[in-house]
Amino acid sequence: MQTFDDIDVFTNGQIHKHQHIEIQNGKIQYIADAINKDSDTDLLLPxxxxxxxxxxxxxxxxxxxxxxxxxxxxxxxxxxxxxxxxxxxxxxxxxxxxxxxxxxxxxxxxxxxxxxxxxxxxxxxxxxxxxxxxxxxxxxxxxxxxxxxxxxxxxxxxxxxxxxxxxxxxxxxxxxxxxxxxxxxxxxxxxxxxxxxxxxxxxxxxxxxxxxxxxxxxxxxxxxxxxxxxxxxxxxxxxxxxxxxxxxxxxxxxxxxxxxxxxxxxxxxxxxxxxxxxxxxxxxxxxxxxxxxxxxxxxxxxxxxxxxxxxxxxxxxxxxxxxxxIKKENEIGQLVVNAEANLVRINEKMELQQVFFRGAEIKLN
Missing domain, CATH: 3.20.20.140 (Metal-dependent hydrolases)
Incomplete structure (x- = not known):
């Protein structure tokens, strides 16, 4: 299982701050408020x-x-x-x-x-x-x-x-x-x-x-x-x-x-x-x-x-x-439970930090 803790997440059309996400078998399994809310965080997008x-x-x-x-x-x-x-x-x-x-x-x-x-x-x-x-x-x-x-x-x-x-x-x-x-x-x-x-x-x-x-x-x-x-x-x-x-x-x-x-x-x-x-x-x-x-x-x-x-x-x-x-909104295009874990992580300057495809991190360089 892969986890992101204390990260801002774009889901359900809004930015939700300080979230905890769990990914398993290439799909999003769990999204909830993070317990620790200490840092300024990047933003996780579909x-x-x-x-x-x-x-x-x-x-x-x-x-x-x-x-x-x-x-x-x-x-x-x-x-x-x-x-x-x-x-x-x-x-x-x-x-x-x-x-x-x-x-x-x-x-x-x-x-x-x-x-x-x-x-x-x-x-x-x-x-x-x-x-x-x-x-x-x-x-x-x-x-x-x-x-x-x-x-x-x-x-x-x-x-x-x-x-x-x-x-x-x-x-x-x-x-x-x-x-x-x-x-x-x-x-x-x-x-x-x-x-x-x-x-x-x-x-x-x-x-x-x-x-x-x-x-x-x-x-x-x-x-x-x-x-x-x-x-x-x-x-x-x-x-x-x-x-x-x-x-x-x-x-x-x-x-x-x-x-x-x-x-x-x-x-x-x-x-x-x-x-x-x-x-x-x-x-x-x-x-x-x-x-x-x-x-x-x-x-x-x-x-x-x-x-x-x-x-x-x-x-x-x-x-x-x-x-x-294309009628795939339950699979791709949003970060919700059971959707594919296709993720883009950007910083506050909208600069690309990480990409994940079906839960696997893509090497950017």
Whole structure:
């Protein structure tokens, strides 16, 4: 049994000071007030959850789809405190998708913090493609979706698509097969987006980026998700993809329906997605802004320091909120009895001190 005594703990949406925690068999067994309350303590958080990340440690998974690559990505993300993630694939050829899916299928029995795949495309709107390759974008057919999910064999957990260009039967088939659908890279108007959320599309990919904007006579996708009672959205809080003042507005409007993603990529000089690091950001060869260079802890810090978001709300945006979207809030995303002992320890400066995955400490260096 492993114990933490006299430590502040983020649980049930609040910081509880001077707590005692016991961990056994990789799960939290007991949380209560500590007997000794002598010291200024660090803060223990749930491990971070990133539902959209392309790579880490110099490995872009779609460019190097191998067991070695995903293991290196897992290791790096664990060292950063991300204890659960979906590896993301941008719009690409069927051959690349199948190769990446094959690796994840083979790796699944040995995976640790990688929960599966998020397919961001290819069924998006070319008018809002952003850094995605236009030649690979297409409309989905039901037969293609059936074949894709059959080949994926449960590894495809999430998909970003443009609902205004897809048939209702395609969207319903994906929902019936428990794929989390995200409205993104879309030019849907307010009515189309609202209809899609009412149909069952649960969330929105990188809010404000690559979508119809808010205009006073054309409210667009952001207004639709703001107004909807249940639709969620991810957001990239690096100050580059979305200005911090706009992140602040989104957090005030959406509260627990907003969650953080890093959308992080890695330096890559080959293939269709050549990401080049320039001045703390990644761009394509033509200068188009691509993925971020963020970690999840940096995202939390930005929310607190620049977006007028409380620490408790920012932590939830990186933990509990995404866990609820994928219906795993009883297993990950919060520190409660019987949840996985995925823990991040930070000091008062929000600096990373320790990471634990299923109760085992991760070496940070």
């Amino acid at each position: 491990g971070f959850i990133d539902l959209q990340i392309y790579g880490a440690a110099g490995k872009l998974f779609s460019a190097e789809p191998s067991l070695e690559s995903i293991r290196i990505i897992e290791d790096q993300l664990l060292r950063e405190g991300t204890t659960s993630f979906l590896i993301c694939l941008a719009t690409n050829t069927p051959e690349v998708f199948n190769e990446c899916i094959s690796v994840i299928k083979e790796y699944e029995k040995d995976s640790r913090n990688c929960m599966g795949l998020h397919l961001e495309g290819p069924f998006i709107n070319p008018e809002k493609r952003g850094a995605h390759v236009k030649e690979y974008i297409r409309k989905a057919s039901l037969d293609e979706i059936k074949q894709l999910l059959d080949f994926g064999d449960g590894t495809i957990k999430m998909m970003t698509l443009a609902p205004e260009l897809q048939d209702d039967e395609v969207i319903q088939y994906l929902l019936d097969h428990e794929v989390v659908l995200s409205l993104g890279h879309s030019n849907a108007n307010f009515k189309q987006a609202t209809t899609a959320y009412n149909q069952g599309i649960q969330t929105t990919t990188h809010l404000f980026n690559a979508m119809s904007p808010i205009q006073h006579r054309a409210p667009g996708i952001p207004t639709a998700v703001f107004s909807h009672p249940t639709a969620m959205a991810s957001i990239i809080a690096d100050g580059l993809h979305v200005d911090f003042e706009v992140v602040k507005i989104a957090a005030k409007m959406m509260k627990e329906r907003l969650f953080l993603i890093t959308d992080a990529v890695a330096e890559c000089n080959s293939g269709p997605y050549q990401h080049h690091a320039i001045d703390g950001k990644f761009v394509m060869p033509d200068g188009t802004l691509s993925g971020s260079a963020m970690t999840m802890l940096q995202s939390i810090k930005n929310c607190v320091k620049h977006c007028d978001i409380s620490l408790t709300e920012a932590i939830n945006m990186a933990t509990l909120n995404p866990a609820k979207l």
